[in-house]
Amino acid sequence: MVKRISTGSPFEKTLGYSRAVIDGDMIYVSGTTGYDYAKMVMPEDVAEQAHNALETIARVLGDAGGTLKDVVRVRYYLTSADHVAAITPVLGAHFGEIRPAATMVIAGLIDPLMKIEIEVTARVGAHFS
DSSP: OEEEEOOOOHHHHHHTOOSEEEETTEEEEEEEEOOBTTTTBOOSOHHHHHHHHHHHHHHHHHHTTOOGGGEEEEEEEESOGGGHHHHHHHHHHHHTTTOOEEEEEEOOOSSTTOOEEEEEEEETTGGGO
């Protein structure tokens, strides 16, 4: 049985998607940007955006019964290759020991304030494998 998770982002309803879809022990988390939901702003700093996106993803994974340790694949979408140095410490802090399969793409995002978008695939219990 498939379960859908929403974070309440207005994009989820207007664009018609779920923040995450759970299918069995698999969790598919949609592209997540660095929006700061506590302050309701998009920070200018790309490292802060990366941190916020990963914190949102961690919360969603928790709601689905998983953790960042269960991530088996991650895709990073950056608006510029110049951002890689700034986000590297953030990514390393979150995934350095987990080391999921990863892809990084340079692409335009739907809002010019967005500098990074991150999507993950996780399998509950993967960190025990």
